[in-house]
Amino acid sequence: xxxxxxxxxxxxxxxxxxxxxxxxxxxxxxxxxxxxxxxxxxxxxxxxxxxxxxxxxxxxxxxxxxxxxxxxxxxxxxxxxxxxxxxxxxxxxxxxxxxxxxxxxxxxxxxxxxxxxxxxxxxxxxxxxxxxxxxxxxxxxxxxxxxxxxxxxxxxxxxxxxxxxxxxxxxxxxxxxxxxxxxxxxxxxxxxxxxxxxxxxxxxxxxxxxxxxxxxxxxxxxxxxxxxxxxxxxxxxxxxxxxxxxxxxxxxxxxxxxxxxxxxxxxxxxxxxxxxxxxxxxxxxxxxxxxxxxxxxxxxxxxxxxxxxxxxxxxxxxxxxxxxxxxxxxxxxxxxxxxxxxxxxxxxx
Amino acid sequence: xxxxxxxxxxxxxxxxxxxxxxxxxxxxxxxxxxxxxxxxxxxxxxxxxxxxxxxxxxxxxxxxxxxxxxxxxxxxxxxxxxxxxxxxxxxxxxxxxxxxxxxxxxxxxxxxxxxxxxxxxxxxxxxxxxxxxxxxxxxxxxxxxxxxxxxxxxxxxxxxxxxxxxxxxxxxxxxxxxxxxxxxxxxxxxxxxxxxxxxxxxxxxxxxxxxxxxxxxxxxxxxxxxxxxxxxxxxxxxxxxxxxxxxxxxxxxxxxxxxxxxxxxxxxxxxxxxxxxxxxxxxxxxxxxxxxxxxxxxxxxxxxxxxxxxxxxxxxxxxxxxxxxxxxxxxxxxxxxxxxxxxxxxxxxxxxxxxxxxxxxxxxxx
Numbered sequence: 001x002x003x004x005x006x007x008x009x010x011x012x013x014x015x016x017x018x019x020x021x022x023x024x025x026x027x028x029x030x031x032x033x034x035x036x037x038x039x040x041x042x043x044x045x046x047x048x049x050x051x052x053x054x055x056x057x058x059x060x061x062x063x064x065x066x067x068x069x070x071x072x073x074x075x076x077x078x079x080x081x082x083x084x085x086x087x088x089x090x091x092x093x094x095x096x097x098x099x100x101x102x103x104x105x106x107x108x109x110x111x112x113x114x115x116x117x118x119x120x121x122x123x124x125x126x127x128x129x130x131x132x133x134x135x136x137x138x139x140x141x142x143x144x145x146x147x148x149x150x151x152x153x154x155x156x157x158x159x160x161x162x163x164x165x166x167x168x169x170x171x172x173x174x175x176x177x178x179x180x181x182x183x184x185x186x187x188x189x190x191x192x193x194x195x196x197x198x199x200x201x202x203x204x205x206x207x208x209x210x211x212x213x214x215x216x217x218x219x220x221x222x223x224x225x226x227x228x229x230x231x232x233x234x235x236x237x238x239x240x241x242x243x244x245x246x247x248x249x250x251x252x253x254x255x256x257x258x259x260x261x262x263x264x265x266x267x268x269x270x271x272x273x274x275x276x277x278x279x280x281x282x283x284x285x286x287x288x289x290x291x292x293x294x295x296x297x298x299x300x301x302x303x304x305x306x307x308x309x310x311x312x313x314x315x316x317x318x319x320x321x322x323x324x325x326x327x328x329x330x331x332x333x334x335x336x337x338x339x340x341x342x343x344x345x346x347x348x349x
Numbered sequence: 350x351x352x353x354x355x356x357x358x359x360x361x362x363x364x365x366x367x368x369x370x371x372x373x374x375x376x377x378x379x380x381x382x383x384x385x386x387x388x389x390x391x392x393x394x395x396x397x398x399x400x401x402x403x404x405x406x407x408x409x410x411x412x413x414x415x416x417x418x419x420x421x422x423x424x425x426x427x428x429x430x431x432x433x434x435x436x437x438x439x440x441x442x443x444x445x446x447x448x449x450x451x452x453x454x455x456x457x458x459x460x461x462x463x464x465x466x467x468x469x470x471x472x473x474x475x476x477x478x479x480x481x482x483x484x485x486x487x488x489x490x491x492x493x494x495x496x497x498x499x500x501x502x503x504x505x506x507x508x509x510x511x512x513x514x515x516x517x518x519x520x521x522x523x524x525x526x527x528x529x530x531x532x533x534x535x536x537x538x539x540x541x542x543x544x545x546x547x548x549x550x551x552x553x554x555x556x557x558x559x560x561x562x563x564x565x566x567x568x569x570x571x572x573x574x575x576x577x578x579x580x581x582x583x584x585x586x587x588x589x590x591x592x593x594x595x596x597x598x599x600x601x602x603x604x605x606x607x608x609x610x611x612x613x614x615x616x617x618x619x620x621x622x623x624x625x626x627x628x629x630x631x632x633x634x635x636x637x638x639x640x641x642x643x644x645x646x647x648x649x650x651x652x653x654x655x656x657x658x659x660x661x662x663x664x665x666x667x668x669x670x671x672x673x674x675x676x677x678x679x680x681x682x683x684x685x686x687x688x689x690x691x692x693x694x695x696x697x698x699x700x701x702x703x704x705x706x707x708x709x710x711x712x713x714x715x
Contacts, residue, residue, distance in 0.1 A: 045557035045558070045559060045560075046528075046557055159645055161645055162645075189419040189420050189584070189646070190419065190584060190585075190586070190625065190628040190629075191419060191624060191625065191628050191645075191646075192645060193628065194627070194628040194630075216557060216558070217630070218558070218630075218632060219629070219630025219631075219632055220630060222630055222631060222632050223630045223631060246632065247633075256559065257558060257559055259562075260558050260559045260561070260562030261558050261562075261587070261632065262562075262565065262587040262588050262590065262591035262592075263587050263590075263591075263632055263633075264586060264587050264590045264614050264626070264629055265590075265614065265615075268591075269569070270566045270569065271562035271565055271566055271591065272562065273559065273562040273563045273566055274559045274562075277527050277529055277530075277559075277560060278557075
């Protein structure tokens, strides 16, 4: 990938929720870039902090959640410190958003056309007639049949898949540079899901829009993303080219995760399973957050939090890949792929 | 091609014995009409939703039968009909030779012990005010399987250990558990009445993949140890492939194809099955070109005439638009309800093998 300065830079992002018993860190020191026109997939289990990372970028964290530290830089401009009003100008114009449930992103009282033209008029100086033409054009682009008629209909008159198409049109209507799509296909049926993914991919390729695609579905990532970040307990466990992460997972968590996905044509009596479950926010262990479930733990994993170490084209937060480690890269990779346990007895889960 | 040639009885064969559950001509209609006055004033006709519209299948003892389909195809209604949460409009459900369709509550009671259900949402299916031990003990008490508090407590402890939890967890309340652990509790409760048949309605859909793997493994282990028979309902094809011995594909209240799992996923016959299989994301990253899937599921209140899939089917002809296809056996132990397959109009061949030939399904889909 040869990209100039990245479109979006997230640096050491920390999202906290203050509670009576102290702040809970839901996103903990997360850094990544998204290049122009790139699709970055963010995967993880529920509670891994992937949606919160997306919400922090579009400036829509639900209070009391807040960005406690770190920087979010869009096209060279820091956006995490902007006021609500300034951020509102950026949302829609520079960053579009697509959420899981299309019904919550559409206003049921306004026709689809009115919602589209309103967005276009807010962010551009088009005339209302022009804006309406543009709205029809957009609906055609997202594959809604008879857009001239459908434009005056209300969200309830559309099916789930069609609504999500409208939301995509809404997110793309003023050609944003970046779209944050949070589980855009989770609420849809499989056959519709495939259509929406294909559409999203096509539009972003045509418009050169970058996408941050947040999902729990590895399949969607495999079909769509260029690079993927795997999140675990608020941290990035592994980030790298999608092929590398899926076919050649380096972090023990990613490796276990990939093995636990049933696949058609893959005959196994049992699926690989990671023992235990993700720790709650109140109960994240010191050192590596994955240490209680990891088969390859060392003493160090209980003491120090692993840095994101560069391994081939990826960055992996696992001490197995530390250069100070006695293990060579190949040995480390083999260790992750094998069932051998690390130097420390498996902690009781 | 003589796909329609009757090769073999498609029902139960191979390593499974006789049919444990047999469903014949099962129908369930729901009246979704507006209230009477509105109907009279608005001159609206009655509206009948045919959620399940005449389906037949058999499940052998010890077998896992998967049921797949998109939302609204009626798969959950089938589950509810079998456990008796709905009465059927028509048809029969035979469990070990006894028709259980439309039994009264009292008649159904002894059958219920043998037939349990696991629901999708473990947050909704456990009473938040009950301790886990009481939740699991309820079926034991209801069916009087074990008497004496001490014996019941021991049995609950056994069940908890069985599903991979700690016997001491019985003292806790459901909110103290994660989603996967709650689903384990649901399974323990279902097993408490020592059932032979479990109806699982999307048991892993609300769970994360790593937890899903734990539950699927647990279900397979339990089946091996206890000789359970499963009806496994899911919209996730990969999960169904993993767990099922045979699979039925539902579309708008009808079974369009029933086949052994391997056969269904390697040589799907019905165009809808092929379309569904083509939506499976390609985790192997083969770069296989996917065929764009067209259209959406029509409104089930006003299903299309003839074969209900014809508006989305690339092989549909005039016969498909008028005449509803019957399920006919084809080779490989499958049954398919499709005129195209019967007449040999639909080319056969595995769809998973890349790349699709231009004279195959691809050109017609495209």
